[in-house]
Amino acid sequence: MIKILFAAIMVVTMMSASAQTVNISGDVGKPYTLTTAFYQRLKQVSVKAVGHDGKEHEYTGVKLADILSEANAIPDNKLSGKMLAKYILVKAADNYQAVIALPEINEQFTDKVIILANKEDGKPLAANAAPYQVIIPGEKKYGRWVRQVTAISVLTAKE
Ligand SMILES: Nc1nc2c(c(=O)[nH]1)N[C@H]1C(S)=C(S)[C@@H](COP(=O)(O)O)O[C@H]1N2
Numbered sequence: 672m673i674k675i676l677f678a679a680i681m682v683v684t685m686m687s688a689s690a691q692t693v694n695i696s697g698d699v700g701k702p703y704t705l706t707t708a709f710y711q712r713l714k715q716v717s718v719k720a721v722g723h724d725g726k727e728h729e730y731t732g733v734k735l736a737d738i739l740s741e742a743n744a745i746p747d748n749k750l751s752g753k754m755l756a757k758y759i760l761v762k763a764a765d766n767y768q769a770v771i772a773l774p775e776i777n778e779q780f781t782d783k784v785i786i787l788a789n790k791e792d793g794k795p796l797a798a799n800a801a802p803y804q805v806i807i808p809g810e811k812k813y814g815r816w817v818r819q820v821t822a823i824s825v826l827t828a829k830e
């Protein structure tokens with residue numbers, strides 16, 4: 672009986688773990704699924720930003736730029752010419768979506784560091800934001816701080 676219970680708990684744990692992935696797709700050289708293990712292997716950074724509660728917090732996670740470069744989103748890491756019509760669409764578990772233009776996450780264009788965070792002040796994000804939330808320091812509105820991110824796709828704006 673205990674064995675069956677244990678097996679059931681394992682299955683539920685594995686199912687929830689596999690749900691915590693972010694699909695990186697679209698107009699990239701190498702689409703991939705960002706697993707928890709892979710996320711943790713990427714360089715972890717912390718940024719300070721004022722949250723929607725009006726207080727400053729320390730958010731920890733991985734730069735969106737690094738997540739995209741793993742997908743070879745920007746050939747030769749040269750963001751110019753036709754690449755400047757590209758943007759990323761961030762999607763959430765509740766189907767919420769927001770876009771971020773590539774120069775906003777490119778260190779040749781800006782010192783601002785946008786991250787896909789999994790921690791606020793050293794603790795896992797609140798349930799309504801976990802496992803990952805986009806953190807954009809310095810924004811006056813929080814509509815693009817997408818919570819419960821499930822997918823990021825790179826798209827090209829067209830007329
Ligand atoms: N997944 C998801 N993320 C979201 C939203 C949403 O509806 N769904 N709303 C956005 C808006 S408009 C705001 S103001 C903030 C609110 O975040 P809070 O609930 O942590 O204050 O989340 C942003 N991220």
Ligand SMILES: [Mo]
Nearest residue numbers: 812813814815
């Ligand atoms: Mo909002």
